[in-house]
Amino acid sequence: xxxxxxxxxxxxxxxxxxxxxxxxxxxxxxxxxxxxxxxxxxxxxxxxxxxxxxxxxxxxxxxxxxxxxxxxxxxxxxxxxxxxxxxxxxxxxxxxxxxxxxxxxxxxxxxxxxxxxxxxxxxxxxxxxxxxxxxxxxxxxxxxxxxxxxxxxxxxxxxxxxxxxxxxxxxxxxxxxxxxxxxxxxxxxxxxxxxxxxxxxxxxxxxxxxxxxxxxxxxxxxxxxxxxxxxxxxxxxxxxxxxxxxxxxxxxxxxxxx
Numbered sequence: 737x738x739x740x741x742x743x744x745x746x747x748x749x750x751x752x753x754x755x756x757x758x759x760x761x762x763x764x765x766x767x768x769x770x771x772x773x774x775x776x777x778x779x780x781x782x783x784x785x786x787x788x789x790x791x792x793x794x795x796x797x798x799x800x801x802x803x804x805x806x807x808x809x810x811x812x813x814x815x816x817x818x819x820x821x822x823x824x825x826x827x828x829x830x831x832x833x834x835x836x837x838x839x840x841x842x843x844x845x846x847x848x849x850x851x852x853x854x855x856x857x858x859x860x861x862x863x864x865x866x867x868x869x870x871x872x873x874x875x876x877x878x879x880x881x882x883x884x885x886x887x888x889x890x891x892x893x894x895x896x897x898x899x900x901x902x903x904x905x906x907x908x909x910x911x912x913x914x915x916x917x918x919x920x921x922x923x924x925x926x927x928x929x930x931x932x933x934x935x936x937x938x939x940x941x942x943x944x945x946x947x948x949x950x951x952x953x954x955x956x957x958x959x960x961x962x963x964x965x966x967x968x969x970x971x972x973x974x975x976x977x978x979x980x981x982x983x984x985x986x987x988x989x990x991x992x993x994x
Contacts, residue, residue, distance in 0.1 A: 808861075
């Protein structure tokens with residue numbers, strides 16, 4: 737750039753220094769205002785996040801019992817990340833469970849709960865799915881009032897629609913049942929190994945003779961369970977059959993050797 741151009745720029749800046757200073761002050765003020773606004777917004781967001789981490793969130797819903805899908809449970813759970821205090825429960829109408837108890841007579845409905853930790857839940861058996869025809873027609877509303885760690889009161893209403901579980905079916909065996917069955921088999925095997933009751937049996941007779949003995953033992957056990965009158969009838973039938981067989985042999989000229 738030529739020297740004359742630099743001189744012209746410097747002269748222009750010197751002649752307009754006041755305006756340039758004022759404009760710089762305005763831009764700096766705007767930048768400062770934006771910075772203050774963003775700082776305040778970030779502070780509020782940070783505070784809201786900290787408060788959210790302390791907020792409880794109650795959930796009341798229906799669920800099937802684990803391991804018994806046909807058993808319907810009422811589950812009260814704190815799904816939030818903060819504890820809940822001074823919980824109070826209520827229903828819009830009377831409701832009797834499978835065992836005949838009114839839901840409002842339960843301790844949590846009569847006295848409430850003083851504390852419910854995060855992720856903690858309480859379950860109560862309501863009945864068997866398929867026997868709640870009355871509740872399928874009219875849903876049940878449960879109201880919950882509780883306080884957070886700052887003492888702020890919260891109220892929630894939950895509608896329990898039993899029709900959602902109508903015609904429910906299950907596939908396969910519940911995992912808990914499979915585990916229990918497998919554990920029982922393992923225990924039986926260990927017992928057999930320890931007592932030696934699972935040792936191999938060695939036959940000293942032919943397989944046909946062994947089966948004949950097993951059938952005879954089974955028949956003897958069945959005869960022992962019969963009444964005396966039935967045994968006499970069987971003996972008489974055998975005697976009649978032997979007489980008939982002997983008579984037939986005599987007709988045919990067959991002589992039995994004693």
